[in-house]
Amino acid sequence: YTVSAEEGSCSASETLIVNVYDADVCPPTMERVYANSQSWGSIITGGVSNRPNATDGNPKTYSTITTGLGLLGIGTTWQNLFFEETVPAGTPVTIKLGKEYSGLVLAGGLSVVGIGENGLDIGVIQPVDGGLLDLLVADNVVEYTFVPSNLSGAQNYTGIRISQGSLVGVAQNAKVYGAYYEKPGVANCDPIDNETNPDVLDVLHGVKDLGLGVASATASVSNPWNAVDNDLDTYAMMSRGVAVANRAFLNVVFKQQAMPGDELHIVTEVPGNPILSLELIKGYKIQRFLGDQPVGPELDNNSGVLRLKLLGLGYANKYKIIVTPYDEPYDRVKISYGSVVGVLGDFTKIYDVSIVPEIDIPESPTELCLGDNLVLNPTDICTIYDVYTTETGMDKWQVVNEFEFEMPEDLTAGLHTLYVQAIRNGCPIGERQEIKVEINDIPILDDIKIDNQTFAFDTTIEVSPGDVVEVIPTIDWGDSNKQEIVWEMENPETPSEWIAIPFAETEVDGTIKFTIPDFGEVTLPDNTVIDIRSKDIPIRLILESDKGCQTIEEGMLLRIDGKSQLIVNPNITNKLKN
Structure with missing residues (x-):
């Protein structure tokens, strides 16, 4: 929403952006569209160096607008950034800017305006302030978002202009990293470069005055991108000023929103203070954002939602701040350090800032049988997984579906030890998480013996009524023990239904003795009496170990001929003779 106001020859506009979150739907995938061409100008003095860097789409590179020593308005310098296509009215445009601390003036002097399809300014030029640059008191890199508008409302635009005004007797430098707008699109899985966490979209930093209005050259953030380079030997350094109330901040922007259940991890160190205690992070402030809007309360060592974990051997005094999951999405985090007056040399090192997706991994090993699929439990509707055999390699288990792996x-x-990689919008998110899997042997039927002869299981045993046949299985239980051995036959009345064999007895070792009824009469489990003569009856063997692993052997056929066993009864024989 854009609100415009006019009084006399003056006008102003403000834009309110409303984000609507639906917990039952995955958040839309947005992509940045960067300005890709530029021009510049100045009034007599001043210039723009490294101009193409402002339109290369790389958030690490920048052009520099330099104004000379101002005199009677001389020295104002600007750079125009243009998009390849006309941007629809109402679309917010964001400019990433850096303002260098001069030692003589506070940050400020920058202004922006949209450029219309006719090449003219849209509305009046507006200063980059509103509590943003006016309270920044050292070298800073920030974003400024606005909607190009005039008194008629939001307008289509083709670019924007960043101007730096001159000040009498003062030379100034401003950095222009680029300008972009967002539109629905496809997630970009590639990292910015080989030295950056692929989950990270951008990093902002600076020092903010806490109310005294005093500039400070001693407060700073150095090497900010080291906090997202996947290297726990490099770090961003955050220093808080001497005798000045200010706060250094580091703002990490992620490519995708954190989902409810995800943790935020910050690996840090306060040099010279190895004690693992929440007192270590006194002076830290952690604020989550969705875009430029705060999500949840600002967190500190008294919030009750922060945990500390020492990284262990080989990591000196590094420890991890674990921010517990939150039930609303966020896509950036601002880490501030300061608000302490009169402390010389206070600084902290930030080694890593990352989102750790929630994956339902049990503490004890997951037990599987050889040949089983690994099944993971889904934690939200937006995340699927890959399962890798190593922490960094590319060999992985074949995907059966989003949560089942062959x-x-x-x-x-x-x-x-396997490694689970969370995936959202087609892109890996977070580091692979370790899962232990215990693979158990399955029972193996080597062969069977009938009358001291060895056969494979898929054999046909020919019998007649009255015959007794003993079958002895040879079983390899591997690293497990026997739990159960079950012989079954296919129901002659209901094909594909397996039932207990009513004319057989099974011993503890699995040996089975078939006793074929004299006249072929058999009672089924439902009390039906049938004649099994002149039938082929499929037989199967079920082997189950004490680890729950099961093997089912099929293929044996019991072929019963149509004969009947002659019954010798003396009483009947004598009567027939007489």
Whole structure:
């Protein structure tokens, strides 16, 4: 929403952006469209160096607007940034700017305006202030968002202009990293470069005055991108000023929104203070944002939602601040350090800032049988997974569906360490998380013996009524033990239904003895009496270990001929003779 106001020859406009969140729907995927061409100008003095850097789409590179020593308005310098296509009216445009601390003036002097399809300014030029640059008191890199508008409302635009006014007797430098607007699109999975976490879209930083209006050259943030380079040996340094109430800040922008259940991890160190205590982070402030809007309260060591974890051997005094999950999405985090007056040399190191997606991984190993699929539990409607065999390699288990993965055929029994990668909008998010999997052997039927002869299981046993046949299975239980051995036959009345064998007895070791009824009469489990003569009856064997692993062997056929066993009864024989 854009509100415009006019009084006399003066006009102003403000834009309110409303984000609507639906917990039952994945957030839309937005992509940045960067300005890709530029021009510049100045009034007699001043210039713009490294001009193409403002339109290369790289948030790390910048052009520099330099104004000379101002005199009677001389020295104002500007750079125009243009988009490839006309941008629809009402679309917010964001400019990433940096203002260098001069030692003589506070940040300020920058102004912006939209450029219309006719090449003219849209409305009046507006200063970049509103509590943004006017309270920044050191070298700073920030974003400024506005909607090009005039008194008739929001207008189509083709670009924007950034101007730096001159001040009498003072030379100034301003950095222009680029300008962009957002539109629905496809997530870009590629990192900015090989030295940046692929989940990170941008990094902002600076120092903010807390109310005294005093500039400080001693408060600073150095090497800010080191906090997102996936290297725990490099760091961003945040220093708070001497005898000045200010706060250094580091703002990390992520490509995708954190979902409810995700944790925020910050690896940091306060040099010379190895004690693991929340007192270590006294002076820290952590604020989550969705765009430029705060999400939830600002957090500190008294919030009750921060945990500390020492990284362990090899990591000196580094520790991890774990911010517990929040039930609203956010896509950036602002880490501030300061608000302490009169402390010389206070600084902290930020080694890493990352989103850790929630993955339902049990603490104890997940037990599987050889040949089983690994099934993971979904944690939200937007996240699926890949399962890798190593922490950084590309070998992975074949995906059956988003949450089920096929075990490789060459995998052996034993304890295995796998790594689960969360994926959102087609892009990996967060580091791979370790999962332990215990693979158990399945029982193997080597062969069967009938009358001391060895056969494969898929054999046909020919019998007649009255016959007794003993079958002895040879079973390899591997690293497990026997739990249960079950013999079953296919129901002659209901094909594909397996039932207990009513004319057989099974011993503890699995040996089965078939006793074929003399006249082929058999009572089924439902009390139906049938004649099994002249039938082929499929037989199967179920082996289950004490680890819950099961093998089902099928293929045996019991072929019963149509004969009847002659019953010798003396009483009947004598009567027939007489």
